Amino acid sequence: MGELMRRFWVPVLLQEELPAPDSPPVRVRILGEDLVAFRDSSGRVGLLDSHCPHRLADLFFGRNEECGLRCVYHGWKFDVEGNCVDMPNEPAESSFKQKIRTTAYPTEERGGIIWAYLGPKDLLPAMPDLDYMQAPASHRFVGKVLLECNYFQSIEGDIDNSHVGFLHSLVGTTTVPGSPVTSSTQLQYQMRDKTPRGFVKETPYGILHAWRRNADLSHYHWRYNHWLMPFYSHVAGPPGSTLGIFLRPPRDDETTWAFVIRWHPERPLTDRERTALATGESVMPSLKSGTHFSKANRGNDFLIDRALQRSYSFTGISGSIYVQDMAITETMTPIVDRSREHLGTSDVAVIAVRRMLRRLARELQDGIEPHAAHHGEVYRVRCVEGLLPRDVPFSEDAPRQLLAARP
Amino acid sequence: MGELMRRFWVPVLLQEELPAPDSPPVRVRILGEDLVAFRDSSGRVGLLDSHCPHRLADLFFGRNEECGLRCVYHGWKFDVEGNCVDMPNEPAESSFKQKIRTTAYPTEERGGIIWAYLGPKDLLPAMPDLDYMQAPASHRFVGKVLLECNYFQSIEGDIDNSHVGFLHSLVGTTTVPGSPVTSSTQLQYQMRDKTPRGFVKETPYGILHAWRRNADLSHYHWRYNHWLMPFYSHVAGPPGSTLGIFLRPPRDDETTWAFVIRWHPERPLTDRERTALATGESVMPSLKSGTHFSKANRGNDFLIDRALQRSYSFTGISGSIYVQDMAITETMTPIVDRSREHLGTSDVAVIAVRRMLRRLARELQDGIEPHAAHHGEVYRVRCVEGLLPRDVPFSEDAPRQLLAARP
Amino acid sequence: MGELMRRFWVPVLLQEELPAPDSPPVRVRILGEDLVAFRDSSGRVGLLDSHCPHRLADLFFGRNEECGLRCVYHGWKFDVEGNCVDMPNEPAESSFKQKIRTTAYPTEERGGIIWAYLGPKDLLPAMPDLDYMQAPASHRFVGKVLLECNYFQSIEGDIDNSHVGFLHSLVGTTTVPGSPVTSSTQLQYQMRDKTPRGFVKETPYGILHAWRRNADLSHYHWRYNHWLMPFYSHVAGPPGSTLGIFLRPPRDDETTWAFVIRWHPERPLTDRERTALATGESVMPSLKSGTHFSKANRGNDFLIDRALQRSYSFTGISGSIYVQDMAITETMTPIVDRSREHLGTSDVAVIAVRRMLRRLARELQDGIEPHAAHHGEVYRVRCVEGLLPRDVPFSEDAPRQLLAARP
Secondary structure, three states: OHHHHOOOEEEEEEHHHOOOOOOOOEEEEEOOEEEEEEEOOOOOEEEEEOEOOOOOOEHHHOEEOOOOEEOOOOOOEEOOOOEEEEOOOOOOOOOHHHHOEOOEOOEEEEOOEEEEEOOOHHHOOOOOOOHHHHOOHHHEEEEEEEEOOOHHHHHHHHOOHHHHHHHOOEOOOOOOOOOOOOOOOOHHHHHHOOOOEEEEEEOOOEEEEEEEEEEEOOEEEEEEEEEEOOOEEEEOOOOOOOEEEEEOOEEEOOEEEEEEEEEOOOOOOOHHHHHHHHOOOOOOOOEOOOOOOEOOOHHHHHHOOHHHHHHOEOOOOOOOHHHHHHHHHHOOOOOOOHHHOOOOHHHHHHHHHHHHHHHHHHHHHOOOOOHHHHOHHHHOOOOEEEEEEOOOOOOOOHHHHHHHOOO | OHHHHOOOEEEEEEHHHOOOOOOOOEEEEEOOEEEEEEEOOOOOEEEEEOEOOOOOOEHHHOEEOOOOEEOOOOOOEEOOOOEEEEOOOOOOOOOHHHHOEOOEOOEEEEOOEEEEEOOOHHHOOOOOOOHHHHOOHHHEEEEEEEEOOOHHHHHHHHOOHHHHHHHOOEOOOOOOOOOOOOOOOOHHHHHHOOOOEEEEEEOOOEEEEEEEEEEEOOEEEEEEEEEEOOOEEEEOOOOOOOEEEEEOOEEEOOEEEEEEEEEOOOOOOOHHHHHHHHOOOOOOOOEOOOOOOEOOOHHHHHHOOHHHHHHOEOOOOOOOHHHHHHHHHHOOOOOOOHHHOOOOHHHHHHHHHHHHHHHHHHHHHOOOOOHHHHOHHHHOOOOEEEEEEOOOOOOOOHHHHHHHOOO | OHHHHOOOEEEEEEHHHOOOOOOOOEEEEEOOEEEEEEEOOOOOEEEEEOEOOOOOOEHHHOEEOOOOEEOOOOOOEEOOOOEEEEOOOOOOOOOHHHHOEOOEOOEEEEOOEEEEEOOOHHHOOOOOOOHHHHOOHHHEEEEEEEEOOOHHHHHHHHOOHHHHHHHOOEOOOOOOOOOOOOOOOOHHHHHHOOOOEEEEEEOOOEEEEEEEEEEEOOEEEEEEEEEEOOOEEEEOOOOOOOEEEEEOOEEEOOEEEEEEEEEOOOOOOOHHHHHHHHOOOOOOOOEOOOOOOEOOOHHHHHHOOHHHHHHOEOOOOOOOHHHHHHHHHHOOOOOOOHHHOOOOHHHHHHHHHHHHHHHHHHHHHOOOOOHHHHOHHHHOOOOEEEEEEOOOOOOOOHHHHHHHOOO
8 A cells, every 4th residue: 555655746744844945954754754855955845865875864953055955974965866966074086975875755846735756766646636736825724733543544534424413513403314404504414414325436536425415305415525546635615615625645654644725716715714724723723833733632632621512512622623533533543443343324435435545556566557646637626515406316527517506 | 361350340440430420431441451431321330342333433532421422423322231322324214223232341339439340241240248348438438549560569569468567667667576565556566576477278259368476475466368359458457447458450461450448347437537548648649630640650769768768768758658569569560570589488478379360260261160250258358457365376267256356 | 792792891870879888779771781789888889680589679769778788678688799688577597598699790980980790700801991090080070971872873973083074063164175274273173174084903902093184285183093892982182182981881772871081181170171061061961950861862853953053053953062973873763774874984993893893792602702801901092183294104103102292
């Protein structure tokens, strides 16, 4: 599975973590590998083995200067391509420098994120044309948070729609299926009908999964979401609202980076939206200052408040709703023993994604490269939710219809 | 050995940890297993696998409501018997709910403690009729503290009487055997004669062990204590004083729960006795607020005070004498390498208990169930200490004589 | 390799850690073994197995009194030779005491340090006649700091001279080889010529390694340093300055004790020199109060200051220059995977020391004892640096010439 992931571009840092040419190098742990990233004098991003190939000094302590990262132990200097461009402690006439290279991975910057490719040199993939990348920076928020569990547990939260009506609900929400919706917000559909019927379809980019709920006597409420190879998710919102994307690259087997994206296709985010995201009142958790680690975490039981749980919030975990997801996915144990699960009809998308990932991993073993890795254009899809007459069936075309019908 | 322990009722929580119907669920780790306990709306205590059988969400975050614990991930709800009594994210007509059960262990409440049975369903044991259970709640104190070592190391402190004259002594106590006792308290006997002679006898409940010391020219001072299957201990006191019981179920191989019981057979505990127990001035250590973890612990060398050790206390560890025991038993290493020991005559009870436990474990492998597990009445014994004429030998009947002779 | 090290005297504590007869016992972890040290009533130092042979109680909690360390569990008492000299919980007539011994290692005190011998009884080695031991206590400073890496990584910093011109340099130091030295301090030679030529020679005590740099048109600047079996280093200084010695015994495979010695052969250290050493402004790091653990450490990235790194210090790590070494050697990973290294000509001494250690370890397997272990006099060597005419070649005799030429 690691080989499969290394066929794709992988998000590794926020652009703001390397804010300017020659800014300080930063540590990167991704796909179980320890690396160091730096932005050189000309603005290019290097991603190198964290240890100098000479005697394994840690390049995190290095000097980022004059188009290269210089190890402070003996002054060896490397460019973004991993070439040793200076070796001042060896005689000037030595040819040793020419023989030294360090591991360096190609990087690209897109959509507020620094991406890297950690796979075989001759199989450089296409960058995925993710929906939000079309919008200018003003229209988006991109955050990053460390998750203390296997990446796939965190993905399962994105593709399992029936949990929304419970984990993120308020106490007292009616659970009677089919009762009429009186609220003005579409989120109410997910709270009123707790038993959505799920539909899945394999696509060139991954899995289209749709969730159908009773709305009124003549309509269903539909959410059309996407899981995109190898660890991305689109999360729909009601008309006019912002949209969500999660990128969840494995940091290693037991921890995950979540890149939390919120964006609007047509307008800049408002100050209020940005503030809510930055302070943990929206989908992004409140972080410990200067870190990507949530203040509410496993060590403090995600700050559960049992009185609040009794009276108002279904979980008793307030602030960002994403902390509710973290509480569940991180405490299943770092890697769930799946032989103990009991999957139901609500897990139809979980099952579909697991099957597809397993199939693609096996195909790769047989020499078949994953199609999506080389066709960035297949990622040009949008998620959407809305009402449709009861006789409109699940179809790949429905998202387009729903979008077209919007005011 | 784990199988043998699972043939008995095991103390898992203080009753006060589940104070009322529908109070918050609590985590339980016992015999290496992670569980969650809750008291349902009708007051019954449930003890379930800590992870929901659906997708392994942690039921600690669950809602305890309307006679069941509801997982906050998808709303699945379980009763104290482990039945899935609600599955609101699946279609109402689904029969999936009937197929789902989770691990649930029988529980009982007795003597201020919640007990559980973790063994085979068809071998439900009898509750041990421990001496202190006859007394009303007013007559007892029950505390709980985490020990950072194997359960058996902590038991050895209970059944090894010769350590009392050292570990719990004061500096300057004479060590001349047979010197006359002038103090009014019987504890002085243990301080004056540091070389008790130990006697052991196997019994239906475990091991009777007695410790004989020189008192005066015509009397011996005797302590008759009990070790009771599988990890309980009675600790005698002088006439009129409170009595002690320790229950020491393994939390896992390297940690132990100590239930520390202090009680009086004939009268309520006084306010002063309760305060001393609650504040760490008696047998119970002072705990970190809101936890069962001792303030004095391995991480701070049990707050040893070398000046105090030189001038007054044999160990330099003040406060609860039980912290002195913890200091010794927890720093032997989490599980002692017993091949390095050198046992003497003072270890006669340690040897007897080990032999009995090993024999019972082997018998169980051969299909012989432990007798005490099904005969709660064999636990009806009391410990006692006092003076007897020198010609009265060690006997099972002596405790009765000593008790009868009391004013 | 562990067997080889156990053929030598090993530094284990500062003398000041056992300041007086009957002072409190202290824990010692050395060569992977857990021990307890104490100074008995007559001033002799005992170094015993940390656990009492009776039931493995930790002797750290013991009472140091009347020429022995007494276990507080049952009062067994041991002298510095490991004999059980009191066993008060066993009958006076028992012969059990005579059968009990505990592990005890011989110790010696020399040069402000308590040394121990952990090898076979019949092969007691000679104490190394280290240069600094000839000087009175007034002339020396001896400190101790814990390193979080394998001992050999920390030694490599001592025997790799080319790192000095980088790791310990200031920003803007010219790197043009051969440019004339205008500064008055000899340290400037190391900053100006960054490409020293290294020379090595095997000796009876270990490896003599010398580093030659361009000084002026007719002179070279030479540093003659020593690595001494099995883990000591001499570090030269300019004429009139103090000299450095590092003793680096393995605490275990992944941690090391560094004994940091600074001394002057001819005069007492000044108050200013002592203050700089004690407060972390010189070679000794600033320690957390009451510990041997550096305030700047792996957990806080050695307090690197990126602005300082840009403007002044090559590393951005200020205070003791030794913290710069710790930053590099401790973050290579606890034990470097040497198959990933790329050694150059600057690593000539690293290569020579590794070869010698490996050869001596193999010889020991074949029954050949290490010569230096039994010939303390071979350690009587001094390091030196200075200018020599360009036609004077590397030789074992050069240090003597350089010393003789000093004013």
